Amino acid sequence: MYATGMTESKRETERKYDAPSADDTSWLPELTGVAGIVAVVEQGTDELDAVYHDTEDLRLAGAAATLRRRRGGPDAGWHLKLPLSGDSREEVRAPLSETIPDTLRDLALSRTRGAELTPVVRIRSTRTTRHLVDSQGAVVAELTVDEVRAESLRGTTTLAAWTEMEVELADDADRALLDAVDKTLRKNGIDRAARPSKLIRALEETGVGGPRLPDARAEAVVPGSAGDDVLRYLDEQVHALVRLDPAVRRDVPDSVHKMRVTCRRLRSTLRSYRSVLDRAVTDPIRDDLKWLGGELGAERDQEVLMERLGARLEALPAELVLGPVAARLKAWNVANTDEARRRTLEALHTPRYLALLDSLAALTEQPPLRRKAARGPDKAMAKGIFKEYDRFAARVAHALELPPGPERDTALHEARKSAKKTRYATEPARASLGKPAKRLGKRVKAVQKVLGDHQDSVLARDVLRKLALAAHAAGEPGFTWGLLYGQEQGVARERERELPAAFADASKPSLRKGLAP
Structure with a gap:
């Protein structure tokens, strides 16, 4: 759980399934004995009423995110769900209010890009909850069966209804449990839901439609x-x-x-x-x-x-x-x-x-x-890398020719920036150029690391000098500040000694030859 201000955040890991019925759950298989589950405990029924908000062109839905205002159940309030990897999402919660909380509006901003958020669909669910409990009495997962009714808030008159089931892991539970339960459900004919969320299904089945994805790119890009x-x-x-x-x-x-x-x-x-x-x-x-x-x-x-x-x-x-x-x-x-x-x-x-x-x-x-x-990508990608590499090599060579001092420090910093650009240029090329691009990127990264530590020492010495002057003005001893400054000077000298060897390792002709189309 991550809390800030009036919001709190929770990581959810869950899977959704199509369910035959909410009234008669004889289709639900026995789960005791699966992955250490010793009991399935009924928790009762809740009536949930949620209004989902999105932009006119459904930017949140298109980014696999949802924003809803929900009444009923133990977590009534505003919920912003943001996708993570795999079956996981982050749910950020805020207290129930009439308008969208500013905190959640801000957290959704990179996906809405400032477009107005308005009600899209209303989804009401009758939810029956069961806890899956292990031998220690701990709840390791929650299984819910929802009888869902959806209606559009965008002017269409179509209503939709279906039944679905969710299995959500407890915070500290092993993901293997989810896989084991999934295997048992599938063996008993219970399939994963075709849509990733209630919202997407509601949009489709109430006539609102899904996110409008542009087709210009598909027509323009040659695979x-x-x-x-x-x-x-x-x-x-x-x-x-x-x-x-x-x-x-x-x-x-x-x-x-x-x-x-x-x-x-x-x-x-x-x-x-x-x-x-x-x-x-x-x-x-x-x-x-x-x-x-x-x-x-x-x-x-x-x-x-x-x-x-x-x-x-x-x-x-x-x-x-x-x-x-x-x-x-x-x-x-x-x-x-x-x-x-x-x-x-x-x-x-x-x-x-x-x-x-x-x-x-x-x-x-x-x-x-x-x-x-x-x-074809080979020539264009190699040419892009070579241009960046040549700039990088020239700047390192120039810096090494200069005597130690501020001018050399500046030149080394410029060489570091060129190293990053070269390394980043290799990354899009790995799909087509393969190991040679990855190998060059790795060697250049080693040079970048040396130059980065050197630049950090330059910045640290500047701060230490200012802190020493402030301490002196306040009548405090300056010994320790000078000692720390001297240590940073030593680090800078050591990195400068390491640079020629690291650069030579990134300058081997074989690296460039491997990239040549």
């Missing part, structure tokens, strides 16, 4: 082409950004970092494969992705620096920590974290961010393909 490879990868990254948005808003650990990396992957792909996609369309998107990554960067950089400096300080012997070093470091972190967090949340509420989401949706639904996109 197995360079355009197909690039768009498949872009799809993954756009979906990742949309999926991460609610986690970032709720400050889920590591979500800001993942979203920032997703922005970089998208930017790099649009840059590396300009021969496939029209840059008149993609360049403005790249600008907006750069802006978003920059807004997220303040919070992520603060996380990295605090983890680094906190670990360094904690590792020092007590006798080397002179003055209120920990307290000053904590105060610095609190002040900067609050500001960075504010900046992140403000960015996610701007018209520019909503426009970016619209642009990304249009990019994947109606891709601006160039003529070369229809050709």
Whole structure:
């Protein structure tokens, strides 16, 4: 369970089945003895009444998400369900109210893209619940049979009715239990539901219709082409950004970092494969992705620096920590974290961010393909990688020629950014170029890691210097700050010594030869 403000979040893992009847459940097989279940305990019946909300073009349903206001049962209130992997979903709950809670509206924003949410269908269910209990008396799963009645709230007059069953795992239960119950149900002729949710079935059977999916892409993309490879990868990254948005808003650990990396992957792909996609369309998107990554960067950089400096300080012997070093470091972190967090949340509420989401949706639904996109992927993908690699190699070579100092630090940072672009360029190409692309990406990542630790030491030294000056002005000892600064200098020198070997490993002619079409 994850709680924030007036909402709480729960991970659901469940499977739905078509059920013959709710009145007579003689069709339900005996489940005692299946995967450690020792008892099936009746829990009674509830009357549930839910109104589902969506945009005019059903964007939530199209993204496998649902937003409902439900009365009745033990969890009455507003429920936003977001897809996870496999049979799992995240359900975010808010107290019952007349209007959609702002928190849930915000969490759905990356999927609605700001479009108005209105009632779509009303689904009433008579639910009978049974608990599946193990030998320790713990509830390991919940089995419910729903007699469902659905009606459209969009003007159609068709009513729909059906019976379905759900089996939902308890929070700490083994997924193997779900598989075992599934096997028993199937053996007894109970099949998985054809639709993934009540909402989808209700939309179809009441005449509202399903999400309207664009067909322009299917007509434009040649299967197995360079355009197909690039768009498949872009799809993954756009979906990742949309999926991460609610986690970032709720400050889920590591979500800001993942979203920032997703922005970089998208930017790099649009840059590396300009021969496939029209840059008149993609360049403005790249600008907006750069802006978003920059807004997220303040919070992520603060996380990295605090983890680094906190670990360094904690590792020092007590006798080397002179003055209120920990307290000053904590105060610095609190002040900067609050500001960075504010900046992140403000960015996610701007018209520019909503426009970016619209642009990304249009990019994947109606891709601006160039003529070369229809050709085989080998040549186009290899060419995109080679261009990025050549820039990366030139920047590393330039940095290594410079003497130690600020100019070299800047050059190494630029080389690091080029390493990332090269690595990201290999990722869409793995489907067509296979192991050679994966191998080069791995070698370049090793260089990126060396350069990344070096850049972190540069940023850490800048912070340590400022903290030392503040401590000095307050009459506090500066010894510990200087010691930590010296440690970071040592780290930077060590990474610079490691760089030539790592770069040589990523520069072997065989790596490039393996990618050649």
